[in-house]
Amino acid sequence: MQRLSLSLKRTLRNKKNYFLLVVLMICFVITAVSFVIHDNITSYINDSFYKELEFRIVIAENNLDAETREELEANEHVVTVTNRFQLYSYVYTDDFKDLGYFGNLELNLGINGIVPPVILGENLTEDKTGMMICPYYFYPGERLTYENIQEKGALNPKDYLNKDVHIYYNHSDIDENGQEITKRFDQTFKIIGFYDNTSTVTSGGACYITYDDKQEIVNNLGYNTSEIMQNQSNWIVMDDTNSYDEIISILQKHGNDGFRDAYFNENTIADWYLTVRLIIIVSIFASFMIVLNFVYKHILSNLKDYQLRISLGYQKKDIVIEKIIELAIMVVLAIIIGVFLFGIGSWVAKLILADYYGVLGIRLYFRLSVLALSVFVGIILPFLLSMFFIWFYFGKQKSYRFLNK
Amino acid sequence: MSLKLENVSKAFVKKKENIVVLDKVSYEFEPGKFYAIIGHSGGGKSTLIKILGLLLDFQEGKYLIDGRGVQGMNETELALLRREKIGFVFQDYFLDPYLKAYENVMVPMVVNKKIQGDKKELALSILDSVGLLNRTNHFPKELSGGEQQRVAIARAMVNDPKYILADEPTGNLDRKNEKIIFEKLKELSNQGKGIIVVSHSMDIFPYADVVLRIEDGLLEVENAKVKS
Numbered sequence: 001m002q003r004l005s006l007s008l009k010r011t012l013r014n015k016k017n018y019f020l021l022v023v024l025m026i027c028f029v030i031t032a033v034s035f036v037i038h039d040n041i042t043s044y045i046n047d048s049f050y051k052e053l054e055f056r057i058v059i060a061e062n063n064l065d066a067e068t069r070e071e072l073e074a075n076e077h078v079v080t081v082t083n084r085f086q087l088y089s090y091v092y093t094d095d096f097k098d099l100g101y102f103g104n105l106e107l108n109l110g111i112n113g114i115v116p117p118v119i120l121g122e123n124l125t126e127d128k129t130g131m132m133i134c135p136y137y138f139y140p141g142e143r144l145t146y147e148n149i150q151e152k153g154a155l156n157p158k159d160y161l162n163k164d165v166h167i168y169y170n171h172s173d174i175d176e177n178g179q180e181i182t183k184r185f186d187q188t189f190k191i192i193g194f195y196d197n198t199s200t201v202t203s204g205g206a207c208y209i210t211y212d213d214k215q216e217i218v219n220n221l222g223y224n225t226s227e228i229m230q231n232q233s234n235w236i237v238m239d240d241t242n243s244y245d246e247i248i249s250i251l252q253k254h255g256n257d258g259f260r261d262a263y264f265n266e267n268t269i270a271d272w273y274l275t276v277r278l279i280i281i282v283s284i285f286a287s288f289m290i291v292l293n294f295v296y297k298h299i300l301s302n303l304k305d306y307q308l309r310i311s312l313g314y315q316k317k318d319i320v321i322e323k324i325i326e327l328a329i330m331v332v333l334a335i336i337i338g339v340f341l342f343g344i345g346s347w348v349a350k351l352i353l354a355d356y357y358g359v360l361g362i363r364l365y366f367r368l369s370v371l372a373l374s375v376f377v378g379i380i381l382p383f384l385l386s387m388f389f390i391w392f393y394f395g396k397q398k399s400y401r402f403l404n405k
Numbered sequence: 406m407s408l409k410l411e412n413v414s415k416a417f418v419k420k421k422e423n424i425v426v427l428d429k430v431s432y433e434f435e436p437g438k439f440y441a442i443i444g445h446s447g448g449g450k451s452t453l454i455k456i457l458g459l460l461l462d463f464q465e466g467k468y469l470i471d472g473r474g475v476q477g478m479n480e481t482e483l484a485l486l487r488r489e490k491i492g493f494v495f496q497d498y499f500l501d502p503y504l505k506a507y508e509n510v511m512v513p514m515v516v517n518k519k520i521q522g523d524k525k526e527l528a529l530s531i532l533d534s535v536g537l538l539n540r541t542n543h544f545p546k547e548l549s550g551g552e553q554q555r556v557a558i559a560r561a562m563v564n565d566p567k568y569i570l571a572d573e574p575t576g577n578l579d580r581k582n583e584k585i586i587f588e589k590l591k592e593l594s595n596q597g598k599g600i601i602v603v604s605h606s607m608d609i610f611p612y613a614d615v616v617l618r619i620e621d622g623l624l625e626v627e628n629a630k631v632k633s
Contacts, residue, residue, distance in 0.1 A: 002511065006508060006512065006515060010501060010503045010504060011503075013503040013504075308499040310484075311493035312513040312516070312560070313484050313487040313488020313564065314516050315481060318515070318516050
């Protein structure tokens with residue numbers, strides 16, 4: 001206790017320690033802010049790209065007959081999205097082959113943001129003709145994320161991966177007698193993955209639902225739709241086995257204007273990632289250098305202090321313990337101040353961004369794990385390294401002889 | 406308990422040149438006496454007192470404390486000797502600037518588990534014995550040079566060592582404070598402690614029981630009083 005008490009007094013009364021703390025806090029704040037930004041970018045990409053992508057396992061039906069449409073709209077089964085978000089669905093089936101399409105029926109309902117999408121479901125009813133309608137709205141300014149969908153009680157389309165689903169649609173055509181006929185298609189599909197076209201669709205992303213597997217498509221249609229898609233519009237194959245990074249990489253490779261929030265474009269985010277990572281590296285390095293410099297200057301080089309302590313009967317381990325206690329006190333102080341700064345900073349930033357959400361479209365997420373990571377990397381790690389150096393420095397020499405200089 | 410040097414030699418290598426600082430020095434120090442070690446700068450005074458204080462190694466000879474050679478001792482044994490048998494006072498005081506006077510005196514107690522009771526009380530009583538009871542809560546920078554050195558002496562006394570070794574303890578002090586320090590050391594000598602003081606000052610002579618001179622690494626007794 002006496003050792004701790006004296007170490008505490010010595011540490012708290014030493015103004016050099018406060019200087020170190022201030023500089024370290026600056027580095028910590030930079031590190032923490034960088035981590036937060038990094039985390040938020042990741043969250044944005046998660047929400048805006050990946051999870052919207054999941055959402056886009058939606059069949060958007062545009063050639064519903066008027067009666068069906070009215071019925072849907074009457075039941076409020078219409079999704080309103082922002083005018084920068086449009087849904088497309090491409091359904092491939094050999095039925096369209098007969099209709100003269102190459103197998104691609106574009107069901108584009110993304111007209112000025114009014115889209116009645118259909119989330120595929122298993123519990124299909126006869127009267128709804130195999131469609132399960134999204135019972136919710138999205139409004140302009142609202143982010144179309146999976147969380148939002150979940151909050152509104154929608155289904156998770158991802159649950160239907162590799163399951164048979166029914167798709168109902170009507171198609172009008174002219175028969176041999178010149179009469180308009182409406183053909184109702186009721187198909188069973190299996191969702192095996194998602195295709196994302198990000199470069200050729202003029203606005204909005206797209207998703208592709210196929211059934212069974214590609215080979216079956218080839219067999220049914222007589223040609224490889226995947227190949228055609230690749231040739232025509234740089235379709236990108238994505239499915240649930242793609243890792244997050246792979247998806248981001250694919251999106252970044254092909255461009256993904258339709259897949260992101262209007263306020264974040266891909267290049268900007270890529271630049272941000274790079275910048276933020278650089279800042280993190282620099283601030284961590286700076287923290288290390290500051291702490292190590294301090295340790296070297298004020299602890300390791302303080303031979304006078306060692307000579308005194310040795311003369312007072314200290315052993316090498318006693319000095320090491322004392323120095324480590326002093327550093328530990330600094331760590332605790334730094335963590336307390338760091339967490340306080342982080343809390344205040346995040347609270348203020350959150351308030352500001354909440355006020356300007358309508359303008360900036362940015363929300364900040366602050367997670368404890370990010371705080372913990374920042375504290376560890378920005379504060380604890382440099383000190384641990386310093387303690388290691390102290391241990392190494394003293395371990396190398398015998399106390400009786402290291403004063404022989 | 407005596408401190409006995411037998412043909413102790415110490416040399417430093419400087420620019421590939423071997424500089425002999427102590428050349429086969431032999432002498433036995435006894436408790437209850439005031440030793441003054443004088444000599445020119447670079448003559449080996451500080452080297453000798455650091456060897457005596459176990460702060461410096463030597464190449465040849467033997468150094469016996471209470472009949473035991475220190476060269477075969479391990480780190481723990483050496484630390485115990487420094488802690489319990491020897492108190493060291495430096496010219497520059499070496500007080501911790503961030504600790505108050507009484508806290509500086511408590512520093513050696515951190516590693517001395519033999520000290521029982523209220524350690525702060527003990528520190529205060531020792532400070533009282535050096536005439537600094539009214540300065541216990543002052544930081545070193547708030548004390549004069551003489552007061553700082555008295556705090557350093559108090560710190561050296563706190564473990565109740567048999568010997569107090571002082572390397573130029575009055576080197577930074579005026580004559581008035583020098584006198585106070587020498588008187589205090591003399592008082593300790595009279596209480597049975599062996600006092601070994603390295604000094605440039607001739608004013609130490611009246612206090613010293615034995616004056617030793619070091620010239621060119623050789624130690625000789627310049628003057629010795631017969632102690633009653």
